[in-house]
Structure formats: structure tokens, C-alpha cells
Amino acid sequence: MSNLWFLKGLKKGIKTEKFPSEAPDTAPLWPSALVGINGGNCPADAITPEGWIREKCIFCRRCLPDLQPTGDQDIFAVKRKYDMFSKSLHIFPLDSGACGSCNMELLSIFSPQYDANRLGIFLVNTPRHADAIVVMGVMTAGMKDALEKAYEAMPEPKLVIALGACAVTGGIMGDSPLDREKYHVEIAGCPPSPYTVLAAINAALGNTNKYIDSGSRSGEVH
Numbered sequence: 001m002s003n004l005w006f007l008k009g010l011k012k013g014i015k016t017e018k019f020p021s022e023a024p025d026t027a028p029l030w031p032s033a034l035v036g037i038n039g040g041n042c043p044a045d046a047i048t049p050e051g052w053i054r055e056k057c058i059f060c061r062r063c064l065p066d067l068q069p070t071g072d073q074d075i076f077a078v079k080r081k082y083d084m085f086s087k088s089l090h091i092f093p094l095d096s097g098a099c100g101s102c103n104m105e106l107l108s109i110f111s112p113q114y115d116a117n118r119l120g121i122f123l124v125n126t127p128r129h130a131d132a133i134v135v136m137g138v139m140t141a142g143m144k145d146a147l148e149k150a151y152e153a154m155p156e157p158k159l160v161i162a163l164g165a166c167a168v169t170g171g172i173m174g175d176s177p178l179d180r181e182k183y184h185v186e187i188a189g190c191p192p193s194p195y196t197v198l199a200a201i202n203a204a205l206g207n208t209n210k211y212i213d214s215g216s217r218s219g220e221v222h
């Protein structure tokens with residue numbers, strides 16, 4: 001299927017980026033790491049006397065001009081990874097109560113522009129075939145059982161990835177679906193950009209060096 005994408009891309013003139021082996025072509029300023037002091041009235045309590053808390057930030061820009069975006073897309077943390085996923089990672093997305101933005105950005109990394117398949121990252125339709133679950137949105141009562149059943153259905157070992165401020169801390173809308181102790185990867189942003197999502201999942205595969213030679217990983221593992 002990826003080969004067909006490649007051929008269609010040539011026909012339509014679509015070019016796949018080399019990120020993360022090279023710097024992003026069009027990295028957005030929002031969301032990205034913020035620097036500065038004070039920041040005024042933060043509705044998400046993401047600005048404290050100790051500094052900016054990226055996991056709580058919804059990037060509403062009310063802190064301007066005290067805090068400024070840097071363009072740095074590395075607003076994620078990989079707390080645990082497994083060597084056995086270094087060649088490929090199959091992920092199952094679960095929306096526990098998102099607005100839809102995180103879903104769109106996650107799907108974007110599989111578009112021809114980013115082509116996450118070349119890095120060994122694939123989507124699956126059932127948690128039974130997944131190595132990792134990507135949780136998006138706040139916890140809603142109707143999705144509590146679905147999240148628990150999906151988690152239990154995944155084989156061991158399994159990664160739990162929180163995508164977006166709502167999933168990590170609850171944002172400004174509610175509570176996070178899981179305790180942060182259960183997350184192996186935390187991706188900040190509201191929503192995070194495809195660059196951040198791709199870099200975070202790629203780091204969970206063991207590729208912590210941003211600008212590695214992606215050609216060495218061109219052999220896909222399905």
C-alpha cells in the first residue's frame with residue numbers, strides 16, 4: 001500500500017518530508033515550546049511561578065506577549081520504551097472524549113506528507129493487534145468501559161501513549177482518562193502538530209536522535 005502512495009505522490013507531485021531525519025519543512029509556531037515570564041491570566045493554570053507547564057498548556061495565546069513560541073516541536077516525554085518495538089509499532093487510537101483535533105493530527109502523520117509507515121509506525125483496527133494504545137481526549141463516562149476493555153485486550157508488553165493536553169492532564173474540560181503513572185509517552189499540545197506526534201512515537205521506537213539517517217529505516221516491517 002505504501003508503494004502505491006509513493007507512485008500516486010509522484011503523479012500528483014506530493015513530496016514526503018524527511019523529518020525527523022532532517023529539520024521540519026514548515027514547523028508551526030503554535031503549538032511549540034514557550035519561553036518567557038509571567039504570562040498573565042492562564043485559563044489552564046499552565047503558567048506558574050516555577051515556569052511553563054507544557055502538559056497543561058492549551059496554547060490559547062492569552063499569555064502573549066509575555067511568553068513567546070520558539071517553534072521547538074519537542075514538547076513530549078518518553079518515560080518508557082521497549083526494545084522489541086524498535087523495528088515497528090502498531091498503534092490503536094482510542095478517543096475517550098476528544099473534540100476531534102487530536103484525531104485529525106494523528107491521522108495526518110499517515111498522509112503522504114509525513115508517511116509514518118516509512119518509520120515503522122502503523123495503525124490497526126483492533127487493540128488485539130496493537131503494540132500501543134493512543135488515548136485522546138478527557139475521560140467521559142460512556143468510554144470508561146471501552147478504554148478498560150481495549151487496554152486489557154492488548155497483548156503484553158504494551159505502550160500507553162497520551163496524545164494532547166486533555167489526555168495528559170485533563171486540559172480545561174475535565175479529567176484525564178488514566179493516571180499519569182500509567183502513561184509511557186506523553187505528548188503535549190492542543191492539539192500537538194504532526195511533527196510532535198511523529199517525533200514522539202518515533203522516539204518511543206528508540207530513535208531518540210532527531211536527525212538520524214532515515215534511509216537506514218526504509219525497510220518496512222509489516
